[in-house]
Amino acid sequence: MDTVSGPQEQFELITKGLQEVLNPQIIQDVLEKEKRPLKIYWGTAPTGKPHCGYFVPMVKLAHFLKAGCEVTVLLADLHAFLDNMKASLEVVQYRAKYYEFVVKAILRSINVPIDKLKFVVGSSYQQSAPYIMDLFKLSNIVSQNSAKKAGADVVKQVANPLLSGLIYPLMQAIDEEHLGVDAQFGGVDQRKIFVLAEENLPSIGHRKRAHLMNPMVPGLGQGGKMSASDPNSKIDIIEEPKIVKKKINSAYCAPGDINNGLIAFLEYVVQPIHELKTGKDGSFELIIERPEKYGGRITYDSLDQLKKDYEENKLAAPDLKTGVADKINELLAPIRADFEKDEEFQSVQKNGYPVEAPKQEKKVKKVKNKGTGYPGKSSSPADATSEAATATATATADLATVEDKLDGVKLV
Numbered sequence: 001m002d003t004v005s006g007p008q009e010q011f012e013l014i015t016k017g018l019q020e021v022l023n024p025q026i027i028q029d030v031l032e033k034e035k036r037p038l039k040i041y042w043g044t045a046p047t048g049k050p051h052c053g054y055f056v057p058m059v060k061l062a063h064f065l066k067a068g069c070e071v072t073v074l075l076a077d078l079h080a081f082l083d084n085m086k087a088s089l090e091v092v093q094y095r096a097k098y099y100e101f102v103v104k105a106i107l108r109s110i111n112v113p114i115d116k117l118k119f120v121v122g123s124s125y126q127q128s129a130p131y132i133m134d135l136f137k138l139s140n141i142v143s144q145n146s147a148k149k150a151g152a153d154v155v156k157q158v159a160n161p162l163l164s165g166l167i168y169p170l171m172q173a174i175d176e177e178h179l180g181v182d183a184q185f186g187g188v189d190q191r192k193i194f195v196l197a198e199e200n201l202p203s204i205g206h207r208k209r210a211h212l213m214n215p216m217v218p219g220l221g222q223g224g225k226m227s228a229s230d231p232n233s234k235i236d237i238i239e240e241p242k243i244v245k246k247k248i249n250s251a252y253c254a255p256g257d258i259n260n261g262l263i264a265f266l267e268y269v270v271q272p273i274h275e276l277k278t279g280k281d282g283s284f285e286l287i288i289e290r291p292e293k294y295g296g297r298i299t300y301d302s303l304d305q306l307k308k309d310y311e312e313n314k315l316a317a318p319d320l321k322t323g324v325a326d327k328i329n330e331l332l333a334p335i336r337a338d339f340e341k342d343e344e345f346q347s348v349q350k351n352g353y354p355v356e357a358p359k360q361e362k363k364v365k366k367v368k369n370k371g372t373g374y375p376g377k378s379s380s381p382a383d384a385t386s387e388a389a390t391a392t393a394t395a396t397a398d399l400a401t402v403e404d405k406l407d408g409v410k411l412v
């Protein structure tokens, strides 16, 4: 991948395909007046397993690197912990490492040199005295209401919101200063936090940063939703080719309507990756192995043509699905190969995402005896199928004891 030089060309590549840029002047000044590489970061909270949607920000990281920027990926482990404890502090360390492996593998798979890419784990600096002092200073000038509103699109919204949801956006604002960057990049869902940072960093003695926002890209579910509860709406970065086929087959894709997750994937992932590989703007390729009886292979070299054909029902949904599933499998193959040859990559996945023990309640004999011992004590770990089963059994047993003590009053 050749790098781009000249401030104008660099600025164009840095902002290519974005939905919005706040304070572009900050970026232009760095490139044109200071004549140095732009320092920019992208933060991600290592919670769930990265899915194919991760290709979207990766395309932008590729643009930034190609434009000669100094790019930092923030693995925001404390943010993952603060967001309704989506991950325990122990498990989140493995997830952060797993995310790092995934980001590197994706970038390598699209031929982006990653020697200039920096990874920083949030907890490595977010517990320092100067960082915490900045958090206190910010908490003195940002109202509870503003902090709550800033996090509304990012922090999981629950019935009884925790204080952590107010701390989360403040820390994200302070990260810009403590990572020493000129700009922050993220999805447009981060907009309110970005504005909070711009409005408040100067009041605690820090520079205002530029903000770059990617559009939100629809997933594979109905209405373009990617939902944690619908496993078919997301394709894992390490996914078996057969499962990719199956998930794409069940993707929402109404005939004649180009507003679906499959075409969005072509637009926001396949096309930009093809452009990066060929170095030609607007270049595109999708090969569809249509069954012979329906006319055989189709090759598209224009996304606009594909969209037009789909709208005019010249391209059928099952054929679009075949083409997209094959393309995803092609994109995932080198990432999967990295995973399979790297034991550490596999081990951080295993530790970060332990397979849940089947939710099978171990029957615990209710002991009527109200003596000193408690039933859980007598269950031998050797006959439990896993640690989790032991924990469930113990918990159930403890409950049984409490119920006994309450003399038959049923808990839960």
Ligand code: STL
Pocket (backbone or CB within 6 Å): 042, 043, 044, 045, 047, 074, 076, 079, 171, 172, 173, 175, 176, 187
């Ligand atoms: C998510 C999902 C997502 C973005 C983020 C988290 C961003 C987190 C973050 C944390 C600290 C920062 C910057 C970004 O300084 O799409 O769960």
